[in-house]
Amino acid sequence: MSTYGDTFFDVRELLCELLRLFYAKNWVSGTGGGICAIESPGRLLLAPTGVHKERVTPDDLFVVDTSSGEVLEPPRNANLRPSECGEIFRAIIAARGAGSVVHSHALSAVLACDLAADDCLAIEKLEMLKGIPGVTNTDRHLMPVISNTPREPELTSEVARVLADPRFEKTRSIGVRDHGAYLWGADLWEAKKHTEVYHFLFEALVARGGRS
Amino acid sequence: MSTYGDTFFDVRELLCELLRLFYAKNWVSGTGGGICAIESPGRLLLAPTGVHKERVTPDDLFVVDTSSGEVLEPPRNANLRPSECGEIFRAIIAARGAGSVVHSHALSAVLACDLAADDCLAIEKLEMLKGIPGVTNTDRHLMPVISNTPREPELTSEVARVLADPRFEKTRSIGVRDHGAYLWGADLWEAKKHTEVYHFLFEALVARGGRS
Amino acid sequence: MSTYGDTFFDVRELLCELLRLFYAKNWVSGTGGGICAIESPGRLLLAPTGVHKERVTPDDLFVVDTSSGEVLEPPRNANLRPSECGEIFRAIIAARGAGSVVHSHALSAVLACDLAADDCLAIEKLEMLKGIPGVTNTDRHLMPVISNTPREPELTSEVARVLADPRFEKTRSIGVRDHGAYLWGADLWEAKKHTEVYHFLFEALVARGGRS
Amino acid sequence: MSTYGDTFFDVRELLCELLRLFYAKNWVSGTGGGICAIESPGRLLLAPTGVHKERVTPDDLFVVDTSSGEVLEPPRNANLRPSECGEIFRAIIAARGAGSVVHSHALSAVLACDLAADDCLAIEKLEMLKGIPGVTNTDRHLMPVISNTPREPELTSEVARVLADPRFEKTRSIGVRDHGAYLWGADLWEAKKHTEVYHFLFEALVARGGRS
Numbered sequence: 001m002s003t004y005g006d007t008f009f010d011v012r013e014l015l016c017e018l019l020r021l022f023y024a025k026n027w028v029s030g031t032g033g034g035i036c037a038i039e040s041p042g043r044l045l046l047a048p049t050g051v052h053k054e055r056v057t058p059d060d061l062f063v064v065d066t067s068s069g070e071v072l073e074p075p076r077n078a079n080l081r082p083s084e085c086g087e088i089f090r091a092i093i094a095a096r097g098a099g100s101v102v103h104s105h106a107l108s109a110v111l112a113c114d115l116a117a118d119d120c121l122a123i124e125k126l127e128m129l130k131g132i133p134g135v136t137n138t139d140r141h142l143m144p145v146i147s148n149t150p151r152e153p154e155l156t157s158e159v160a161r162v163l164a165d166p167r168f169e170k171t172r173s174i175g176v177r178d179h180g181a182y183l184w185g186a187d188l189w190e191a192k193k194h195t196e197v198y199h200f201l202f203e204a205l206v207a208r209g210g211r212s
Numbered sequence: 213m214s215t216y217g218d219t220f221f222d223v224r225e226l227l228c229e230l231l232r233l234f235y236a237k238n239w240v241s242g243t244g245g246g247i248c249a250i251e252s253p254g255r256l257l258l259a260p261t262g263v264h265k266e267r268v269t270p271d272d273l274f275v276v277d278t279s280s281g282e283v284l285e286p287p288r289n290a291n292l293r294p295s296e297c298g299e300i301f302r303a304i305i306a307a308r309g310a311g312s313v314v315h316s317h318a319l320s321a322v323l324a325c326d327l328a329a330d331d332c333l334a335i336e337k338l339e340m341l342k343g344i345p346g347v348t349n350t351d352r353h354l355m356p357v358i359s360n361t362p363r364e365p366e367l368t369s370e371v372a373r374v375l376a377d378p379r380f381e382k383t384r385s386i387g388v389r390d391h392g393a394y395l396w397g398a399d400l401w402e403a404k405k406h407t408e409v410y411h412f413l414f415e416a417l418v419a420r421g422g423r424s
Numbered sequence: 425m426s427t428y429g430d431t432f433f434d435v436r437e438l439l440c441e442l443l444r445l446f447y448a449k450n451w452v453s454g455t456g457g458g459i460c461a462i463e464s465p466g467r468l469l470l471a472p473t474g475v476h477k478e479r480v481t482p483d484d485l486f487v488v489d490t491s492s493g494e495v496l497e498p499p500r501n502a503n504l505r506p507s508e509c510g511e512i513f514r515a516i517i518a519a520r521g522a523g524s525v526v527h528s529h530a531l532s533a534v535l536a537c538d539l540a541a542d543d544c545l546a547i548e549k550l551e552m553l554k555g556i557p558g559v560t561n562t563d564r565h566l567m568p569v570i571s572n573t574p575r576e577p578e579l580t581s582e583v584a585r586v587l588a589d590p591r592f593e594k595t596r597s598i599g600v601r602d603h604g605a606y607l608w609g610a611d612l613w614e615a616k617k618h619t620e621v622y623h624f625l626f627e628a629l630v631a632r633g634g635r636s
Numbered sequence: 637m638s639t640y641g642d643t644f645f646d647v648r649e650l651l652c653e654l655l656r657l658f659y660a661k662n663w664v665s666g667t668g669g670g671i672c673a674i675e676s677p678g679r680l681l682l683a684p685t686g687v688h689k690e691r692v693t694p695d696d697l698f699v700v701d702t703s704s705g706e707v708l709e710p711p712r713n714a715n716l717r718p719s720e721c722g723e724i725f726r727a728i729i730a731a732r733g734a735g736s737v738v739h740s741h742a743l744s745a746v747l748a749c750d751l752a753a754d755d756c757l758a759i760e761k762l763e764m765l766k767g768i769p770g771v772t773n774t775d776r777h778l779m780p781v782i783s784n785t786p787r788e789p790e791l792t793s794e795v796a797r798v799l800a801d802p803r804f805e806k807t808r809s810i811g812v813r814d815h816g817a818y819l820w821g822a823d824l825w826e827a828k829k830h831t832e833v834y835h836f837l838f839e840a841l842v843a844r845g846g847r848s
Contacts, residue, residue, distance in 0.1 A: 030343045030408035052404065105340065107412065111419055127784055127815035128741065131666045136786055137814065148339055150348055178349065179339035192688065196666035200743065206419075207747055207842075242555045242620035264616065317552065319624065323631055360551055362560055390561065391551035418631075454767045454832035476828065529764065531836065535843055572763055574772055602773065603763035630843075 011039050012058035014188050015100075019047065021192075022104070023054035027199065032105035033180070034083040037188045042066050044090070048080040066093060084152040088159050088182060092174075095163040098184035100191035104199070109181040112202035115210040116145040120167070121175060123201050131197035134170050143198075144168045145175040173198040223251050224270035226400050227312075231259065233404075234316070235266035239411065244317035245392070246295040249400045254278050256302070260292040278305060296364040300371050300394060304386075307375040310396035312403035316411070321393040324414035327422040328357040332379070333387065335413050343409035346382050355410075356380045357387040385410045435463050436482035438612050439524075443471065445616075446528070447478035451623065456529035457604070458507040461612045466490050468514070472504040490517060508576040512583050512606060516598075519587040522608035524615035528623070533605040536626035539634040540569040544591070545599060547625050555621035558594050567622075568592045569599040597622040647675050648694035650824050651736075655683065657828075658740070659690035663835065668741035669816070670719040673824045678702050680726070684716040702729060720788040724795050724818060728810075731799040734820035736827035740835070745817040748838035751846040752781040756803070757811060759837050767833035770806050779834070780804045781811040809834045 015037050022028045022035075033053055036046045046062040047053065062082040063073035069086055083089075089101040112121060123129060124140040135141050144162035149155050155176065162168055172194040173183045183198055185191035227249050234240045234247075245265055248258045258274040259265065274294040275285035281298055295301075301313040324333060335341065336352040347353050356374035361367050367388065374380050384406040385395045395410055397403035439461050446452045446459075457477055460470045470486040471477065486506040487497035493510055507513075513525040536545060547553065548564040559565050568586035573579050579600065586592050596618040597607045607622055609615035651673050658664045658671075669689055672682045682698040683689065698718040699709035705722055719725075725737040748757060759765065760776040771777050780798035785791050791812065798804050808830040809819045819834055821827035 026412075029412055030340060031405050032340060032343065032409075052401065105412075107415055107419065110338070110416060114420070125814045126746070127812070128666060128668060131668065137784055138786055148349055150350055176339070178337045189688065193667050197668075200662075200665055200741075203743055204746060207743065208750070238624075241624055242552060243617050244552060244555065244621075264613065317624075319627055319631065322550070322628060326632070360561055362562055388551070390549045450836075453836055454764060455829050456764060456767065456833075476825065529836075531839055531843065534762070534840060538844070572773055574774055600763070602761045 010058070011037055011188065012045060012061055015045055015047070015061065016056050016058055018102075018188060018192055019053045019056050022102070022195070023052075025106070025199070027104045027106040027195075028053040029105065034085045034089075034103040035100070035191075036083070036086070036089045037100040037191070038066060038093070039063065043072060044093070046082050046086055046089070048075065049083045050081065066090060085182075087153050087156050091156055091159050092163065092182060092184050095160070096184065097186070098191070099187040101182060101184040102191050102195045103180065103182055104195065105180040106199055106202065108199055108202040108206055109175060110178060111206045113145050113175040113177045113179075113181075115205055116175065116177070119146070119162075120144050121205065123205065126201060126204055128197055128200045128204070131193060132170060132172055141170065142167050143171050143173050143175060145177060148177050148179045222270070223249055223400065224257060224273055227257055227259070227273065228268050228270055230314075230400060230404055231265045231268050234314070234407070235264075237318075237411075239316045239318040239407075240265040241317065246297045246301075246315040247312070247403075248295070248298070248301045249312040249403070250278060250305070251275065255284060256305070258294050258298055258301070260287065261295045261297075262293065278302060297394075299365050299368045303368055303371050304375065304394060304396050307372070308396060309398070310403070311399040313394060313396040314403050314407045315392065315394055316407065317392040318411055318414065320411055320414040320418055321387060322390060323418045325357050325387040325389045325391075325393075327417055328387065328389075331358070331374075332356050333417065335417065338413060338416055340409055340412045340416070343405060344382060344384055353382065354379050355383050355385050355387060357389060360389050360391045434482070435461055435612065436469060436485055439469055439471070439485065440480050440482055442526075442612060442616055443477045443480050446526070446619070447476075449530070449623070451528045451530040451619075452477040453529065458509045458513075458527040459524070459615075460507070460510070460513045461524040461615070462490060462517070463487065467496060468517070470506050470510055470513070472499065473507045473509075474505065490514060509606075511577050511580045515580055515583050516587065516606060516608050519584070520608060521610070522615070523611040525606060525608040526615050526619045527604065527606055528619065529604040530623055530626065532623055532626040532630055533599060534602060535630045537569050537599040537601045537603075537605075539629055540599065540601075543570070543586075544568050545629065547629065550625060550628055552621055552624045552628070555617060556594060556596055565594065566591050567595050567597050567599060569601060572601050572603045646694070647673055647824065648681060648697055651681055651683070651697065652692050652694055654738075654824060654828055655689045655692050658738070658831070659688075661742070661835070663740045663742040663831075664689040665741065670721045670725075670739040671736070671827075672719070672722070672725045673736040673827070674702060674729070675699065679708060680729070682718050682722055682725070684711065685719045686717065702726060721818075723789050723792045727792055727795050728799065728818060728820050731796070732820060733822070734827070735823040737818060737820040738827050738831045739816065739818055740831065741816040742835055742838065744835055744838040744842055745811060746814060747842045749781045749811040749813045749815075749817075751841055752811065752813070755782070755798075756780050757841065759841065762837060762840055764833055764836045764840070767829060768806060768808055777806065778803050779807050779809050779811060781813060784813050784815045 034047050039045045044064050044066045060075045085103045092101050121143045127137045129135045146158040173181050175181045183195045185194045246259050251257045256276050256278040272287045297315045304313050333355045339349045341347045358370040385393050387393045395407045397406045458471050463469045468488050468490040484499045509527045516525050545567045551561045553559045553561050570582040597605050599605045607619045609618045670683050675681045680700050680702040696711045721739045728737050757779045763773045765771045765773050782794040809817050811817045819831045821830045
């Protein structure tokens with residue numbers, strides 16, 4: 001259990017609610033995308049792979065060890081397999097102290113990454129930048145963009161590399177060309193906030209045609 | 213009855229739910245579009261034609277013979293007529309072993325087909341391609357595009373032709389110029405997945421202006 | 425009471441439901457747009473003007489004489505005034521035998537009218553044209569486009585003129601530059617169908633940039 | 637309590653409902669945006685800052701003195717802080733007699749402001765202009781556009797300047813470059829109307845590429 005304002009919420013229920021919300025926004029369609037959240041120290045809730053994300057229920061979630069990725073509690077349904085994003089999620093958690101990571105398959109993320117001349121996107125002149133901790137609307141915010149690979153776990157070393165790059169110390173998102181983005185926050189609520197903030201920035205970049 | 217994860221679902225209810233979902237996405241507006249699903253061996257559920265698709269109820273469905281197309285059980289309402297797509301649906305089921313076929317009238321499908329230089333669309337450099345069985349993000353996936361005809365049953369021979377073309381053995385969609393697309397899967401859940409995957413691909417192709 | 429398939433529906437409830445649907449599609453935002461439907465011979469239900477259309481309830485509707493426009497039954501709330509579209513609605517009903525007319529303030533209608541070189545839009549090469557009675561996908565369908573005027577009733581003579589023009593005998597829509605469109609059908613269900621069909625055509629025309 | 641038509645509504649409930657509506661339209665995403673409404677003379681309801689706006693409940697609202705901005709009643713949750721827009725909201729209320737002000741973070745507002753050559757947008761040739769009191773579709777309506785600043789309260793002097801500029805006496809909106817817009821009306825219902833009207837105008841300006 002956690003709180004938002006005065007309201008208690010169940011982490012598993014909220015995680016599933018956010019999947020439904022992101023599905024409605026077309027960010028996790030066609031069974032794509034994913035999400036995780038730390039339920040309690042060392043226990044990471046992880047959505048299953050290959051299923052319609054808006055249909056995931058609290059009982060469908062894996063509990064994995066946040067450090068090792070070992071499955072501590074599988075879901076009741078033995079046919080489910082844990083998200084392929086698990087290793088990347090844990091790399092982001094380890095490097096940034098995140099409590100929740102979202103994996104988006106939004107078209108706006110793909111199209112924004114198309115605009116990246118080299119290994120990052122420079123985002124500036126947008127009030128929405130203030131939604132990222134430590135960033136203000138007068139900053140030129142750098143978000144790393146990595147290349148896609150045939151299998152999702154192969155992205156992990158690239159993710160680790162950009163997380164260690166001091167140019168990107170303020171980012172809460174990593175773009176993946178032709179694929180989407182990873183986005184994170186201290187908990188599900190902040191992950192939701194950063195997911196919405198960056199998707200707004202992606203849409204703005206695309207609408208402005210890469211100009212600022 | 214079937215299952216998704218641990219949940220039982222009624223095929224007729226799910227078929228109608230998907231029509232409401234696709235209507236909300238603007239893929240079956242103005243009474244256009246359609247859907248079918250095999251209820252049990254030899255029995256194909258078929259939505260009626262000429263009605264607002266988001267209003268179709270389980271009682272409105274026809275049961276037709278999967279092989280012959282003969283109406284086995286008409287719906288209670290004697291004014292309803294079976295979808296004109298029936299023959300094409302059965303051709304796809306016969307050729308590909310599909311358990312469910314969707315007919316989309318999405319604008320994104322029309323605009324994607326506008327980009328096809330000859331008889332197919334080449335789709336590449338998109339992670340979402342992995343949503344199609346046997347296709348990966350490094351493939352150049354070919355989706356057939358056929359010309360529209362004044363009456364829907366006249367499309368059947370063209371559909372049969374492209375289904376037999378070895379270039380298109382992996383496709384789960386056939387585009388129809390100025391019209392939309394047919395999309396299928398092993399059951400309603402996979403048809404939903406492929407419908408969402410290809411519509412994402414259509415939107416990506418259109419947004420990229422045919423470039424990849 | 426009327427029926428759709430096997431389902432009875434109340435004309436007043438359905439009229440209000442369609443206003444909520446059209447509001448959700450952004451076709452009657454900012455209190456704009458309107459709708460009417462014949463409840464029984466000679467009695468025309470008319471939504472009030474200047475109110476948020478998605479909040480209109482069955483008790484808010486005027487009953488006016490279909491021929492004269494005289495208010496037969498005002499709504500309970502004495503502050504409401506009948507839609508300014510009343511005269512145009514009745515002109516369309518008289519000329520075409522319509523049972524329901526929708527007035528849309530959709531941006532897609534405005535942008536489609538921007539593409540009209542002279543006094544009409546030519547729409548072709550779209551399967552969705554079959555949603556208009558007597559029109560097929562190989563036709564070049566002409567939809568009249570008239571100029572906007574400072575007050576809505578001043579449009580009536582222009583509406584009457586295009587309704588009498590034999591070029592437009594098959595149209596179920598009249599576009600108004602910088603403003604929107606009027607759309608109609610034999611009853612609310614057909615008006616809904618034609619409204620969805622033409623809005624799809626508007627969006628297709630705009631996306632194709634006036635090319636076909 | 638107030639009324640809309642025959643229906644009583646609670647100002648606090650309606651304010652929260654509008655936040656959910658605007659969130660669904662993507663006008664207050666990522667915890668951005670805000671709203672206020674006068675509950676009774678001298679008492680201004682103000683949404684909290686930094687929270688997901690679609691989750692705000694009636695108990696989360698601040699009551700501040702309309703003239704001084706002093707907090708008269710804080711919400712039950714002591715962690716909430718009042719919206720940073722408070723000062724701007726009160727400046728608009730003081731100058732224009734508004735009863736409710738909305739702060740939008742819509743992308744369409746940002747993109748429309750991108751089109752402003754100098755300190756305002758000229759909007760013309762749109763029926764939707766009639767949704768602004770005293771403006772008609774043949775007018776060339778001027779909406780002020782001000783530059784963004786690092787902190788929201790720093791915008792107040794610019795807001796005060798354009799509110800005093802006779803060129804803008806009819807406007808119900810002030811655009812802020814790279815940021816969004818402030819929009820207002822006599823009460824929540826009129827603020828909703830003007831918010832929808834101007835967002836339609838923003839989208840039309842952007843779609844027309846600044847041409848009219």
